[in-house]
Amino acid sequence: MTQLFGDPEQFGEEALRGFAAAHPGHVTPVDGGVVRSGPLDDGRVAVVVGGGCGHYPAFHGLVGPGLAAGAVVGNVFTSPSARQAETVARAAERGGGVLFGFGNYAGDRLNFGMAQERLRAAGLDVRTVVVTDDVASAPAGRRHERRGIAGDFTVFKVAGAAAEEGLDLDGVEEAARRANDRTFSFGVALSGCTLPGADRPLFTVPDGMMAVGLGIHGEPGIEDRPRTDAATLARTLVTRLLEERPAGSAGRVAAILNGLGATKYEELYLLWGHVDAELRAAGLTVVRPEVGELVTSLDMAAVSLTLTWLDEDLERWWCASCDAPGYRRNPALPAAAPRVVEAAAVTGAGAAPPPADEASRRAAATVLQNLRAVQRALHDNADSLGRIDAVAGDGAHGRGMCKGIDAAVRAAGLVAERGGGAATVLTAGADAWADEAGGTSGVLWGVGLRALAEALGDTGAVDGETVAAGVRGALDAVTRLGGARPGDKTLVDALGPLAEQLGAGVAEGLPLGEASRRAAGAATRAAEATASLRPRTGRAAPLAERSLGTPDAGATSLALCARTAAGV
Numbered sequence: 001m002t003q004l005f006g007d008p009e010q011f012g013e014e015a016l017r018g019f020a021a022a023h024p025g026h027v028t029p030v031d032g033g034v035v036r037s038g039p040l041d042d043g044r045v046a047v048v049v050g051g052g053c054g055h056y057p058a059f060h061g062l063v064g065p066g067l068a069a070g071a072v073v074g075n076v077f078t079s080p081s082a083r084q085a086e087t088v089a090r091a092a093e094r095g096g097g098v099l100f101g102f103g104n105y106a107g108d109r110l111n112f113g114m115a116q117e118r119l120r121a122a123g124l125d126v127r128t129v130v131v132t133d134d135v136a137s138a139p140a141g142r143r144h145e146r147r148g149i150a151g152d153f154t155v156f157k158v159a160g161a162a163a164e165e166g167l168d169l170d171g172v173e174e175a176a177r178r179a180n181d182r183t184f185s186f187g188v189a190l191s192g193c194t195l196p197g198a199d200r201p202l203f204t205v206p207d208g209m210m211a212v213g214l215g216i217h218g219e220p221g222i223e224d225r226p227r228t229d230a231a232t233l234a235r236t237l238v239t240r241l242l243e244e245r246p247a248g249s250a251g252r253v254a255a256i257l258n259g260l261g262a263t264k265y266e267e268l269y270l271l272w273g274h275v276d277a278e279l280r281a282a283g284l285t286v287v288r289p290e291v292g293e294l295v296t297s298l299d300m301a302a303v304s305l306t307l308t309w310l311d312e313d314l315e316r317w318w319c320a321s322c323d324a325p326g327y328r329r330n331p332a333l334p335a336a337a338p339r340v341v342e343a344a345a346v347t348g349a350g351a352a353p354p355p356a357d358e359a360s361r362r363a364a365a366t367v368l369q370n371l372r373a374v375q376r377a378l379h380d381n382a383d384s385l386g387r388i389d390a391v392a393g394d395g396a397h398g399r400g401m402c403k404g405i406d407a408a409v410r411a412a413g414l415v416a417e418r419g420g421g422a423a424t425v426l427t428a429g430a431d432a433w434a435d436e437a438g439g440t441s442g443v444l445w446g447v448g449l450r451a452l453a454e455a456l457g458d459t460g461a462v463d464g465e466t467v468a469a470g471v472r473g474a475l476d477a478v479t480r481l482g483g484a485r486p487g488d489k490t491l492v493d494a495l496g497p498l499a500e501q502l503g504a505g506v507a508e509g510l511p512l513g514e515a516s517r518r519a520a521g522a523a524t525r526a527a528e529a530t531a532s533l534r535p536r537t538g539r540a541a542p543l544a545e546r547s548l549g550t551p552d553a554g555a556t557s558l559a560l561c562a563r564t565a566a567g568v
Contacts, residue, residue, distance in 0.1 A: 008197030012053040012075035019060055023325040026064050030091045032084025034060050035070040045163040045172045046070060046092040049101045049156050050085060051108055052077040054193075055216060058152055058295045061326020067160035068101075068324070069094075072112075076195055076298070077217040079107030085115035089126065097125035097169035101156050101176060103148025104130045105217070125169055129176040131155050133185040133306065135244055136213025136222050149216050150258040150295040150306045151183040153327075154318070161317035179314060184244040185256075186237055187304025189214040189221055193261060193297050214304065216260065216297045234274035237305040242282060249309040254318045255279065255289040262301040265292065275305060288319055288332065356421025356458040363422035363462040368412050370565045371429055375405045377564040378557065385557050392535065392547035397441065401557050404437030404445055421458030426450075440482070441554055444491065447481050448474035464506040464515060468499075471519075475499040489535040489547070491554035498523035498562050516566035523562045527555035 005011050020029040027034035033050065040046060049059045050072030059071040070092030074080035089098045100116060102108045112128060119126045132143055133151025148155075155176050162175035189211040192201035195218070202218035205211050210228070211221025228236070257272045259265070272291045279286055287310060310318065322329050356364070378385075382398035389397035411432035412425045420428070427450055434446025455470030456462055475495050484490040501522040505515025530552040 005196040008195070009075070011196040012073060012078075015053060016060060016073050019325070026323075026325050027060065030070075031087045032080055033070060033072040033088040034063055035088060035092045036063055036065070038065065040069050040092070040094045042094050043096045044069075044094055045096040045167065045169050046089070046094060046098045047101060047156070047159045047163050047172065048072065048085075048089050048092050048098055049152075050074075050080055050088070050112070051102050051105070051152075052079060052217070054298045055295050057293070057324075057326020058156075062153070062156055062160075062324050064322060064324030066164045066320055066322025066324075066329070067327070068156060069163070079105065079111045082111045082114035082118070085112050086118050089115065089119055089124075093124060096163075097127070099159060099163070099169065099172050099176060100126065100128040101152070101159055102128075102130065103152050103216075104132045104144075104146060105148070127169060127173045129155065129159070129173060129180060131180055131183075133180070133183045134213075134215070135184050135186050135240060137215070140244065147215055149185050149187065149214075150256055150304045151180070151185045151308075153256060153258075153290075153294045154183045154254060154306060154308045155179045157322070158314060158317040160322060161320035164320065164322075165317070175313065175317060178311075179308060179317075182246055182249070182309040182311075182314065183306060184241050184308075185258075185304050185306040186240045187214045187258070187260075187302055188212050188225075188233065188237075189260070189300055189302035190227070191262065191301040192220070193218050193300035195298070211302075214260070214297075214300075214302050216295060218297065218300070230271045231274045233303075234271055234278050238275060238278040238282065241305060241307045246309050250311070251283055252285045252287055252310045252315060253279070254306075254308040254310055254314075255286050256294060256304075256306040257289070257291045258295055258304045258306065259293045260300040260302040260304070261293065261296040262299045263303050268292065268303065271303060287315055288329075294327065353415050353418050353420035353424045354458055356419065356424065357460065359461040360421035360423070360456075360458045361416075361419060363456065364416050364420055364425040366462075366568070367422050367426050367429075367456075368409075368416050370568045371405065371409050371412055373568050374561045374564050375402075375409050377560055378402050378405050381557075381560060385553055388550055388556060389553035391550045393553065396439075397553040397557065400437050400439055400441055404433040404442050407432040407436030408449075422456040422462060423453045423458045426453035426456060441491070441557075444478050444482055444554075447477045448495070451477040464510075464512040467512060468503040468506045468515075471495075471499045471502050487533060487536070489530050489533040489552045489555075491552070491558045493530050493533070493552065494523040494527040494555035494558045494562070497526040498558070513566065516562075520559065520562040520566040523555075524559040527551055527559040530555050 028037045046069035048070040049068045052074040054076045062068050063071050070088045072080040072085045072088045100112050116126045131148030131152045132146040134147040134149045137147040138145035158179035159176040162172045192203040194201045203220040209224045212225050213222035259268050268291050378401045382402050385398035386395045389395050408429035412429035415425045415428040430446045430449035434443050451473035452470035484492045498519050502519035505518050
């Protein structure tokens, strides 16, 4: 929700004042909005865009060379007044006339329409282009009824570039209308947005559902559908927009994957990968796609896809350079031939493993059996490990451990199939764990398992002394690399007792299985005892007091893995 504000009724004015103070080189505040700080050439068409605030960088973030000459900004989701539109237009106008651009909403049409009449009565040439890109809001036969959503950006970008190119008002108006006629958007929302000062969102989406056909003023979608994965959502968005393809259009499109405030860049790029694949499968060429937040709706968790079917002029204007506080476009880089790097050349994937004797290959099979058992245990306990980690961390430990063990099982299995010995199989699993899981636990598990693998070797049978030496080597490697010591509330608090008791049991002559079970019990008790410790290192250290009473997630997961392996 919107949490930083003063008087909720003044949210828009205060936000606009701060925006102008942050970007004095780009914009100058005027009553009702902003205009360019830099000079607009005499006789140049002034493109003036606008609407309510809450959509940043639309509308005031788009004022600058190559884009708008001015922006009229109302309060949150509220049309600016006719007087404000008139004031901004007069401040922006330089003798070439004014083109108003805004989304198709009743309040905007009325207020900008009244401003246009007043300006025309005063002798200024003023035109209006209303954006109607939202395919969900009306059928194609009633295009004039459709709302303007993220397609606002495309139309404004084209109009600003055409004006920058020196076209007269007729030409700029025609360019904007052509862009609007060839621009279509479709989106879904996962949650509503909350107005400043409100205690609940404007609408809610039922659990497990998504609102299809979103608006950008807090309107709910036109229908709720079951939430789906990114690949299916991409197919849904692209399929719907392809239905709107204009007759005779070429296969080149501008594309915008737009986040509306709470759907962040990693999610958008993940989704774009699937959208891009769908567009290419449809035979389309995507020209300089935009992935990010361009027309938002406060804190709405939502995404929309916009396609503009390009012709030669539209493509030139879409690609033209511009410089505004909320959006900058540099000239396109020279085309370069794709570079192909074979993964095997970098990682050694596919290489034959070192020679191993039959005894070591049997040991490798046991290593793989252990890894698979640990994989099942970690997946079964991922949620509880995440909850423990969330007390003083980011809650990702369970997911990270699952990602690491999954990669380890895949890599170790491939090497085992090619006849690798125990050391080579476990080394492959260790490296894959560190590579895929990342983070602190990933690299520590990787270095620890590598040390164990070095002790196992690729020849001869594996006995208790070998395993005990390997676990002691793992402890040494982890403490050397990570720097943690017993009592720091880390996995070392469980790994130390595991190594000590395993070595003692083997020295006493216990069978490896019995010694392993005793050592796993010691590791479990030590992990439970970390609940009384304060972390002295790592991410949880700043929240030491909060972690009191909760065992360390890393120590807990290590003890779980030890118990599982002992059972095998």
